[in-house]
Amino acid sequence: AQSVSQHNHHVILSEAASLELGCNYSYGGTVNLFWYVQYPGQHLQLLLKYFSGDPLVKGIKGFEAEFIKSKFSFNLRKPSVQWSDTAEYFCAAEGGGYQKVTFGTGTKLQVIP
Amino acid sequence: NAGVTQTPKFQVLKTGQSMTLQCAQDMNHNSMYWYRQDPGMGLRLIYYSASEGTTDKGEVPNGYNVSRLNKREFSLRLESAAPSQTSVYFCASSGRGAMNTEAFFGQGTRLTVV
Numbered sequence: 001a002q003s004v005s006q007h008n009h010h011v012i013l014s015e016a017a018s019l020e021l022g023c024n025y026s027y028g029g030t031v032n033l034f035w036y037v038q039y040p041g042q043h044l045q046l047l048l049k050y051f052s053g054d055p056l057v058k059g060i061k062g063f064e065a066e067f068i069k070s071k072f073s074f075n076l077r078k079p080s081v082q083w084s085d086t087a088e089y090f091c092a093a094e095g096g097g098y099q100k101v102t103f104g105t106g107t108k109l110q111v112i113p
Numbered sequence: 114n115a116g117v118t119q120t121p122k123f124q125v126l127k128t129g130q131s132m133t134l135q136c137a138q139d140m141n142h143n144s145m146y147w148y149r150q151d152p153g154m155g156l157r158l159i160y161y162s163a164s165e166g167t168t169d170k171g172e173v174p175n176g177y178n179v180s181r182l183n184k185r186e187f188s189l190r191l192e193s194a195a196p197s198q199t200s201v202y203f204c205a206s207s208g209r210g211a212m213n214t215e216a217f218f219g220q221g222t223r224l225t226v227v
Contacts, residue, residue: 034216043218043221045218046217100161101144101205101207101216103158105154
């Protein structure tokens with residue numbers, strides 16, 4: 001069965017620090033990958049997505065993610081975080097013929113001013 | 114284009130009461146989902162439906178039933194609410210095809226069972 005793992009549960013950074021959140025998925029075949037963000041009190045919103053092509057994907061608000069097929073990974077990065085990036089981040093995957101989006105357990109990011 | 118609409122936004126139930134959470138999407142998506150979100154637990158899939166007329170259990174289906182009456186609507190029913198079902202519930206939908214599989218979420222329902 002497909003699964004998505006996020007190994008960092010809670011990350012605390014100072015403003016201007018660089019961010020990298022890990023995500024690994026477990027199933028083979030063609031896979032579509034996503035990162036979602038959930039700001040406090042809100043619903044999940046799409047940050048960026050990878051379907052094919054350039055494995056380095058750029059999303060909104062300066063976020064990017066790199067798809068590394070050999071490592072089954074899709075890590076989220078941002079060179080310099082801001083206080084407003086405080087949120088919970090979810091990695092998700094769809095593919096392998098399952099036609100179902102599967103989410104990781106999320107990473108809470110706290111950015112300290 | 115409203116996306117995914119779920120109602121109600123807030124609900125308080127007494128233990129043993131029943132209620133139905135409604136969800137509708139206007140994006141012609143095939144797949145629809147119900148999740149619950151609890152502190153420290155991330156998103157947990159309750160049920161999902163890959164197409165009209167089909168439903169499958171997720172990781173936490175006990176105490177819930179669902180109904181996919183048509184392509185647009187996917188409802189979640191609590192037959193006899195328990196305090197353990199206090200949570201935030203999210204409905205989501207996703208399409209098919211190489212470029213159409215991202216999930217869109219509703220605004221959430223905060224349910225408290227007392």
